[in-house]
Amino acid sequence: MKLHELRDNPGATQSKKRIGRGPGSGKGKMGGRGIKGQKSRSGVAINGYEGGQMPLYQRLPKRGFNKPNRKSYAVVNLGMIQKFVDAGKLDASAINEDSLVASGLVRRKLDGVRVLAKGDVTTALTIETTGASKSAVEAVEKAGGALKVTAPAAAE
Numbered sequence: 001m002k003l004h005e006l007r008d009n010p011g012a013t014q015s016k017k018r019i020g021r022g023p024g025s026g027k028g029k030m031g032g033r034g035i036k037g038q039k040s041r042s043g044v045a046i047n048g049y050e051g052g053q054m055p056l057y058q059r060l061p062k063r064g065f066n067k068p069n070r071k072s073y074a075v076v077n078l079g080m081i082q083k084f085v086d087a088g089k090l091d092a093s094a095i096n097e098d099s100l101v102a103s104g105l106v107r108r109k110l111d112g113v114r115v116l117a118k119g120d121v122t123t124a125l126t127i128e129t130t131g132a133s134k135s136a137v138e139a140v141e142k143a144g145g146a147l148k149v150t151a152p153a154a155a156e
Helices: 078-086 097-103 134-142
Strands: 074-077 113-116 126-129 146-149
Touching: 074 078, 078 113, 078 134, 097 126, 113 126, 134 146
Parallel strands: 074 113, 126 146
Antiparallel strands: none
8 A cells, every 4th residue: 555545434524515605516595594584694593492482491390409518529449549559559557538649549638538349458458538438448347457437627
């Protein structure tokens, strides 16, 4: 194969529609916009408009509630903690939120770090975090370690 023989795969490229370029193009005269009316003009944005009928998004009831002061936790799985301990990035005897951030396992603490039970634990880990699932606590204790849950720092 030579450089001048290179071609795109069939159907990989499509030629641009040339609108309003005469009757032979099939998209001449009105350019596929029909005759007169709001949608034939430029600068029209009528998404969700139903011709004066109450739009669907207004007809449906509002649902739910977003708590304005809810806590947002950084989540970390036991399997990843074990992986970082095996790689030597974390000290198994003293794992806390600051060491998790320093190792790069958690990007930022947010309102605290919550440990979840996904993955296997083989080393005896000593972990101290703001939150943990019951199954995570059981998994760590089963491996001979301890997972202490501390109260989240009070917001100033």
